[in-house]
Amino acid sequence: AIMQCNGKEKIVKGYSTLKTTNNRMELQAVISAIDLLNRIQKDPCEIVFHTDSQYILQCASHKSRNWLIDQKRPNHDLWMELIAKRKKGGHIIKFVKVQAHSGDELNERADKIAKEQAKIAKMQIIGG
Numbered sequence: 001a002i003m004q005c006n007g008k009e010k011i012v013k014g015y016s017t018l019k020t021t022n023n024r025m026e027l028q029a030v031i032s033a034i035d036l037l038n039r040i041q042k043d044p045c046e047i048v049f050h051t052d053s054q055y056i057l058q059c060a061s062h063k064s065r066n067w068l069i070d071q072k073r074p075n076h077d078l079w080m081e082l083i084a085k086r087k088k089g090g091h092i093i094k095f096v097k098v099q100a101h102s103g104d105e106l107n108e109r110a111d112k113i114a115k116e117q118a119k120i121a122k123m124q125i126i127g128g
Contacts, residue, residue, distance in 0.1 A: 001033040001049075002110050012036055013113050015121035023055045025114070027078045030056065034085045034093070044090035052100035052107055060095045 001012040012032045016025065030049060037047065051057060059079065086093055098104045100111075 001029040002106050002113075003033055003036070004106075010036070011113065013117050015117040015124075017121055017124045021074075023053070024075050024078065026051070026053045026056055027075055027082065029114075031078060031082050031085060034082065034089065034091070037091070038085060038089040041089070044092070046092045046094070049093070049095045050098045050104070050106060051095060052098050052111075057095055057097055060093075 003010040003012060012029065014028075014032065016028075030051075033049075034047065037045075049056070049060075098107050100107065
């Protein structure tokens with residue numbers, strides 16, 4: 001995630017050596033960004049996530065509430081974590097769709113960072 005506020009920028013990145021999915025890692029990026037904001041910003045604020053992830057957009061807009069109550073749904077644990085962190089900070093969170101690979105500078109940078117982190121994870125897994 002690339003966080004920007006008042007002319008400052010912070011990159012939140014990481015990887016998992018466990019078997020995971022793009023959806024799970026995209027959701028983890030949102031959680032990590034909110035978690036960092038909760039630690040450094042004591043007052044509630046508005047957060048706008050720009051994402052090309054259809055998964056994040058659909059779930060965040062609550063078009064399907066089944067994932068909230070069905071604990072067997074993929075990533076249910078992360079969605080519950082996101083809801084808890086959102087409540088903790090009291091932030092207003094919005095999600096805006098951006099077109100993937102359309103030249104959006106921040107989206108292109110975030111995609112590049114994600115690919116770099118995936119390479120690092122792969123190297124860790126295979127011992128390279």
